[in-house]
Amino acid sequence: MKVDVAITGGRVFSANGGKDLDVLINGEKITAVVEPNSEGIEATKTIDATDLWVLPGMVDPHVHTREPGHTHKEDILTCSQASAAGGVTTIFGMPNLKPATLTHKDLVDVLGLYAEKCLVDYNHNPVPTLGEVDAMAETGIAAYKVYQVIDTGRDYPHPSGTGITDSGHLLQMFEAVSTTGKRFMVHPHNQGVCDRVEQSFHKRGDRSVEAYAKTLATHDGLIWDLATAELIRMSEATNCPLHLVHVQTSRGVEMIRQAKERGIDVTGEVNHWALFLGSWDIVTKLGPYALSYWVPDHHREAIVKGLQDGIIDMVNSDHAPHTREEKEIGWTDMWACHTGTPGIQFQYPLMIDAVHRGEFTMERTIDLCCEAPARVFKLDSKKGSISAGLDADIVLVDPNKEWTITDDIVLSKIGWTPYNGRKCRGQVLRTLVRGTDVYLDGKIVGTPGHGKHATPD
Ligand SMILES: [Zn+2]
Structure with missing residues (x-):
């Protein structure tokens, strides 16, 4: 031959x-x-x-390329270079850009930018704006994305149109996505509880890293768990495949387990920062530079077990680059800081390092980083494993x-x-x-x- x-x-x-x-x-x-x-x-x-x-190249369906609109932080070329160096061969970009990916035209424009600039293979997740969903589906996307987050006092990183807190509106989106057969990727968040808890810190003049971390982790994960329960129930009601980003509570893992047992098509991801940067000592030491969310130890143990057992499907980067300037302000006002953590270049090596430490087997790591994301987003006839024909x-x-x-x-x-x-x-x-x-x-x-x-x- x-x-x-x-x-x-x-x-x-x-x-x-x-x-x-x-x-x-x-x-x-x-x-x-x-x-x-x-x-x-x-x-x-x-x-x-x-x-x-x-090894198969990593398939990462949760990446913030920052282009168009925030190219002082990152652009498609630099993001894809970091991906290549990190063994990531397919990336999906997120819609919180400027303009945000809210319409079919926005989507076509951003896909044009990747075609011109991207080094690795790509896709992009738009917001399923009502009236745009079917046209978007025709472009070859694999999923849609929204956040249940409205930023307090700013329009970033969840610009207008990308954050949906009204349950009726969200239900309409689930119904619309359901007809496309594609998966709906949602950032679970209960805005009402978050607002109330953060106000209690702000009234005391406390806008510290610790206050921010404790707000988002309030009542042992209430903000996450309320939202997760709602999203799983909506997925069941509309027969729409759901992908939960940022799984990071023990009850979240348990809800996904139960949903899967009931036959609901729900998948979940854990992000590298939850595994490797989420502990209290790192959150307080690196402050805004580490902090996406604080993941208390008992929750981290639950998500590691969930990853080992196959309840949680994949590890994605949620690569979210911000400049040092945008991070520094977090030491005095974490609510003015751009939150999110970069990491696409190092997640695959850090997972292999975790294999050496006995946290995961290598075969489980290949499923979490490559085969499962390809399978879940229907790319497995091309991507995710080293097999003839791929x-x-x-x-x-x-x-x-x-x-x-x-x-x-x-x-x-x-x-x-x-x-x-x-x-x-x-x-x-x-x-x-x-x-x-x-x-x-x-x-x-x-x-x-x-x-x-x-x-x-
Ligand atoms: Zn993200």
Whole structure:
């Protein structure tokens, strides 16, 4: 058999485990995965993966590229470069842009920007604005996204039209999305409880990091749990597939478990910051630089178990870059700070590091980071695993390389990472998107526009 590329000598992982195999590529696709040193294979190029792990590229359906509108923080090119260096080969952008992705036209415009600039494969989740939903579905999107959040005293990061707090309006959106067969991605949040609790801090003049963290975690996760219950019930009522972002409470995990048992099509994600930055000592030490949300230890234990058991489906980055300036103000007024945490470049290595620490198995990690997001968003005929016929989205990892994450290797435009100084075992050496190198030996080698729209089946 003649092939363009043979990746030989490595250990290939899937959700079923790891095995020594050679991967054969023709053009953009994996042609075959064969026993090592199989006879009769002629490869134009051989990539020696001896002692390396050969992994599917990560599929990350929750990424804030910041373009259009907030390109002082990040743009599609820099975000996709950070993705390539982190072994992420498919990203889905979020609608909280300027303009926010509220209409079919907004969506077509933003997809045009990716086509021109993105290095890795992509999709984009618009808001299911009533009257726009069907036209949006025709563009090849995989999901829609809204927040149940209205920002207090500002129009960012949840600009007008992206935050829906009225249950009737939300129900109409569920009904509309249901007819498309696509999944509805929602940020669960009870705005009424949040407003009331934050006012109690503000009356005392307390706008600290700690006050913010405690507000969002009030009553052991009440803001999250009320919303999660409502969303699961709406999903059941409308027969609309639901994807819950930011699962981070023990009751949230339990509600997802029960919903799945009842046959409701609900999936959930945990974000890297909940696993690796959410503890109280890190929240107070790194303050606005770490804080998306505080995840108390007993909740983190529940979400880790949920990830291990398969109750929670995937780990996504929720990559949310902000400048140092936008973060610094959080030390004195966390409500004036842009919240959210960058991390697309380091989440896959940090998950592999967690495998070394015994937190997850490697096969479970491959499901959480690659196979499950591809399956849930109907990209699994192209993405998410190393199998014949699929896109050659492949990451070579030195599993035992010990290294330190530092600000100076950050490819995101902001130039900092909350993981600065953190030691990590397992390093991404090379990333291929559809058979082409986009990251190699510490350098971006992919070109803007290499990325293609990853459309669902
Ligand atoms: Zn997000």
